[in-house]
Amino acid sequence: xxxxxxxxxxxxxxxxxxxxxxxxxxxxxxxxxxxxxxxxxxxxxxxxxxxxxxxxxxxxxxxxxxxxxxxxxxxxxxxxxxxxxxxxxxxxxxxxxxxxxxxxxxxxxxxxxxxxxxxxxxxxxxxxxxxxxxxxxxxxxxxxxxxxxxxxxxxxxxxxxxxxxxxxxxxxxxxxxxxxxxxxxxxxxxxxxxxxxxxxxxxxxxxxxxxxxxxxxxxxxxxxxxxxxxxxxx
Ligand code: CA
Numbered sequence: 001x002x003x004x005x006x007x008x009x010x011x012x013x014x015x016x017x018x019x020x021x022x023x024x025x026x027x028x029x030x031x032x033x034x035x036x037x038x039x040x041x042x043x044x045x046x047x048x049x050x051x052x053x054x055x056x057x058x059x060x061x062x063x064x065x066x067x068x069x070x071x072x073x074x075x076x077x078x079x080x081x082x083x084x085x086x087x088x089x090x091x092x093x094x095x096x097x098x099x100x101x102x103x104x105x106x107x108x109x110x111x112x113x114x115x116x117x118x119x120x121x122x123x124x125x126x127x128x129x130x131x132x133x134x135x136x137x138x139x140x141x142x143x144x145x146x147x148x149x150x151x152x153x154x155x156x157x158x159x160x161x162x163x164x165x166x167x168x169x170x171x172x173x174x175x176x177x178x179x180x181x182x183x184x185x186x187x188x189x190x191x192x193x194x195x196x197x198x199x200x201x202x203x204x205x206x207x208x209x210x211x212x213x214x215x216x217x218x219x220x221x222x223x224x225x226x227x228x229x230x231x232x233x234x
Contacts, residue, residue, distance in 0.1 A: 001025040002110065003044035005035040005061065006076070007053055011099075015048070018103040024110075032056025039065050046114060048106070049093075050076045051084045059084055062091045067160040068151060072117045074109055076101070140176045140234050141221060143212070145169065159211055164189065168204050169212075172222065172232040181229040205230060 002024045004015050012028055019026045027042050029035035031054045039047065047065065051058035062073055075088045075096035085096050094113045097106055137146040144153045150166050152159045161169065167189050172180055186201050209216040221233050 001027060001042055001044045003027045003029060003035065003038055003042065003047045005029045005032070005047065005049040005053065005058070007031060007050060011050075014103065015106075019107070019110075022107050030054075032058065032061040035061050036064055039071075040068065043069070044071060046110060047071055047073045048076060048110070049073055050099075051088065052078060057084075059087050059091065062088055062093055064158075066092050067158045069149070072113045074106075074113060138173055138176065140173060140232065143221075145173060154212070161208070161211065164204055165208050165211070168201075169208060169232070172230060176232050176234040179225050179228055179231045183229075185229060 002019060004012070004019070004026055006012050006015060006028070007030045012030065016026050016028055027038050027044065029038045033055050035047075035049065035053075036056075038044075049058050049061060053061065058075065062075075065071065065073065070092070073088075073093040075085060075093045076099060077085050077096055078099050088096065094117065095109050097109055136148045137144065139145075142155045144156075145151075147170055152161055152166070152169065168185065171185060171188050182198050182201060186198065189201075205222065206216070209219050209222050212221060213219050223231055223233055225231050
């Protein structure tokens with residue numbers, strides 16, 4: 001399904017008709033807030049997003065979508081929003097197209113972006129594959145973690161984690177409270193690497209703490225077990 005975020009009626013109609021004719025399911029949103037609502041509800045495969053929107057800037061909409069899921073986004077811009085295009089691409093949008101554009105041109109971009117992002121399938125960390133008791137979602141303190149959708153929220157607010165950060169958290173939560181040794185974490189997440197290289201692990205632990213902990217310097221959840229590894233306090 002493609003979520004089209006566009007406030008101009010003439011574009012809305014043309015896009016809905018044109019993309020439907022190409023065989024895509026299309027969901028329309030006409031402002032940023034509406035777009036986020038539909039994004040959460042429908043989980044689109046791709047988003048086409050006009051940067052100049054009422055109620056919320058396109059850039060803000062991209063930022064919030066990116067915090068929820070890494071769905072490919074194609075930015076639509078008027079000619080005078082070049083800095084926004086750059087910011088949008090920096091935030092992880094896949095491509096952009098300038099107004100006015102022809103429908104075939106947009107369809108070609110959509111096809112190419114979908115082709116690019118389809119493979120490779122996500123490979124689960126080894127530690128998770130070994131754990132037969134793994135569940136789809138857990139609630140730990142203020143956090144809700146959905147493993148299947150790779151979404152983490154704290155008191156309902158989405159927290160954006162990189163793929164590695166999420167994998168690390170997932171291992172620490174399988175199950176919560178269990179001490180994971182450094183070797184176990186490195187082996188599970190970066191298999192093939194030198195086990196003595198723990199700096200990458202420390203970097204990811206630090207980043208996770210910054211994102212999850214009320215005070216990252218005195219961690220309450222992701223605690224160090226001296227001489228052994230780490231544990232996520234339930
Ligand atoms: Ca617009």
